[in-house]
Amino acid sequence: MKWLPLLLALSLVPGAAPASVGAANDPHVLPTLSIPRRNSMNHVPKRSETAPESRWKLEDLFGDQAAWDKEYAEAKAQIKQIADYQGKLADVSQLKACFELEDELSLHVERLYVYANMKHHEDTAEPTYQALSDKSKKLSVESGEALSFITPEVLGLSDEQLDAIIKDESVAKFRHTLEEMRRQKAHVLSKSEEALLAQVGNVSSAPGTIFGMLNNADLKFPKVKNEDGEEVELSHGRYIQFLESKNRDVRREAFLAMYDTYGKLKNTLASTLNANVTKNIFYAKARKYDSVLGMSLYGDNIPKEVYTNLIDTIHKHLPLMHRYMELRKKLLGLDELHMYDLFAPLVEEFKMDITYEEAKKTVADSLKPLGEDYLKVLQEGFEDGWIDVYENEGKRSGAYSWGAFGTHPYVLLNHKDNLNSMFTLTHEMGHALHSYYSDTNQNYRDAQYTIFLAEVASTLNEALLMDYLLGKSTDPKEKMYLLTYYADQFRTTVFRQTMFAEFEKIVHERAEQGESLTPQELSKIYYDLNVQYYGTGMVVDKDIEMEWARIPHFYNSFYVYKYATGFSAATSFSKQILEEGQPAVDRYLGFLKSGGSDFSINILKKAGVDMSSPEPIEQAMSVFEELIGQMEQLTN
Incomplete structure (x- = not known):
């Protein structure tokens, strides 16, 4: 399903969101490219208090709850239908029909899932959409289970059968999928061996799970002095703040306290990392x-x-x-x-105070080298309800680009009037336009790009924005600030x-x-x-x-x-x-x-x-x- 790689992205960075993996709050782990700062205003508005023109138009995906419910019912029916093809995929006509139904079902589930979760992200405390999000997640699991027979059954065909199917023009639009299945075949084991590997799945996740619990829950850091001389407990979140302090004593004390804490657990942590390496070697050998x-x-x-x-x-x-x-x-x-x-x-x-309207104009000016067609789509995104702009009570933090095939992409922001937020805007619109061009030029199955490619379009936009800002800067202080940011x-x-x-x-x-x-x-x-x-x-x-x-x-x-x-x-x-x-x-x-x-x-x-x-x-x-x-x- 198209959105599964985005869920992987979501799982990698706590508090971040799909398709925006390039940042976190720890400079020792991931690059801090474009995380907007928290709003320092005392009042964060309720969702109902935000201007309608600053909200995304999710009605472009589903007009109302009744439309969502109707498509949900269609997906549930298709989950039952897909089982009719089990054991029949050696027949090219049956395989084609199965793939077509798989695409229809996957798109329904994607649309339902994306809408429910974006509604949930508007106000995570709203129980109606908490429940809808949970309902969509359960549907996605049910769908995945129903479709799980397809790849093993195709890979169970002989090389001669699979080669003949790949050459058949009636399944030409599925050729890349079939070729990818054939490429993977050398590393797929027998049915009983695959079942055995599946059973050790929970065991294999243990090293990462243990590290996560140790690192996030059990590790206790000492207190260190902040810039005001106050004793403050060190934490993962505060570590970056201490390292960015102008007071060198604060930086040094936090640094020493952090690694002294890990040093006391070096044997346990080495064993945990060793276990993960050993697990990787086991799978590599098992899969040849x-x-x-x-x-x-x-x-x-x-x-x-x-x-x-x-x-x-x-x-x-x-x-x-x-x-x-x-x-x-x-x-x-x-x-x-x-x-x-x-x-x-x-x-x-x-200090660069940049309103959202100014940010949009600057971003558009910086992307002029990409041509009129790109700028036209960009303006459509700015003006036609692609973007949810400002923070409100309960809204998901951070920023992301997401969406479902067949509908324009969406972008969630928590915009502040600063340089970071302008870079966040161009970064996420890079993702959005990548999805737009991909979806409008490829069929559903071939539209989703890999995570290997995902950050290219967003980072290119940032590079063009930086080049534009440096080119028009005349203030030496501003120029040095931008250069250090980029370096x-x-x-x-x-x-x-x-x-x-x-x-x-x-x-x-x-x-x-x-x-x-x-x-x-x-x-x-x-x-x-x-x-x-x-x-x-x-x-x-x-x-x-x-x-x-x-x-x-x-x-x-x-x-x-x-x-x-x-x-x-x-x-x-x-x-x-x-x-x-x-x-x-x-x-x-x-x-x-x-x-x-x-x-x-x-x-x-x-x-x-x-x-x-x-x-x-x-x-x-x-x-x-x-x-x-x-x-x-x-x-x-």
Whole structure:
């Protein structure tokens, strides 16, 4: 179903929402790209007090509750009908009819689910839509169970039968689905073996579950002094606030307290991470993959070169990171730069009051390089009820883009009149227009793009907005504020996520070779990577060696590299668009229109970004070098 990848995104970031995975409240885990700040106003309006023109028009999806109920009844009936095809899929006409009914049912469930949950997000305390959300979730589970026989039955066909079906023109629109099933066949086991693996599913989730409970519920942090000298209990949420403090003593105390707490549990946490690595190795061997990395990349059909080229190319450009660290030390006026100085503000915050109307105009002006058609759709989104703009009581926090095939996309914001919120607007509209172009140019089954591609369109919009703002800025303070904002995106999204990706690769390779991953060994690997990435020009504090113990993404193995590749692909696209003009724009719009009609790597390559080569990473690094150069000029 189209919306399932978005549910995965929802599960990764607590408090975030579908299709907007690039941010969290911890700079040590994910890049802080565009999270809007909380409203400092004393009064947060009730939903009924917000202006109708600032709300999204969910009636474009369902006119009223009666329409929702009618479609719900249709979906329930189709769930019963789908069972009629079980055992008949060797017949191409039956297979075609089954796939067509599967698409109809999946679209009904998607529409019902999206509407119910977006209504729930308008005011999460409203019981009517809490109940409707629960009802839609139960329907999605019921639908998934009813459809679960299709893939195993198709894969149970002989190679000759499957090849003949794939060549049959009557099922041409399902060819990509069938080819993907055939590709997966080598790693699907016998029925009894698959049943056995299914039974150990709950056991395999134990390492991540245990880490989550330990990290979120059981860990107790000490009290530290804030900027006012008050004793405040340290927490995950407050840690970023302390690291961004202008008071160095506050930063240092929070840093030491955080890693001292994890250090006291190093043996337990090493055992938990080891268990997750062992689980990954078990599945890779059981499913006949050559390695855990190979298994992790296989689903999206990503060549290993994408992963290794990322690491190798970033290694080549580590002197840029070291140069940026020297600049950071200079801007902070420090004799020594420590790990707890990495998130300290480099310049005085340049206050930019930007109303929503001003933000829309600036975003539209910045996206003019994408052409008239893109701007026309963007304005439609701004004016025709795609966006739910302002915070209200009970509204879901954060921001996301979501929607259902056949209806325009929707965007949830909690807009504040600041720079972050303007970047959030362009980011989410990037997602929305990607979905719009995909849905209007592909059939339902091929419209959903992968998570590997999801952040490209949103990050491209951010890159074009940043280029526009830098180009028209005349105030040196404003320019430095923007440059540091952008440079830190490179640091956190490309360099830092690549370091995480390299740690995962080293750890799994050593385990696959039979080496023991003691807490001492894990800490040494992690510390050495920090020295390599940040350079000898800064003090890599010994305490940072325990940071591996608090990264939740290490329990969703070989995932974080997608942040770095997505950011690099977007930067490459923006560079080509700004330098080449229309030919690059045409390629990029072709990318947006492709949806999930081909493998992700092929879709990007056709559009002029070959992630199996170092070139997109190189292009991103050239932009980073330009940023550093401009910052150095402003400080001289």
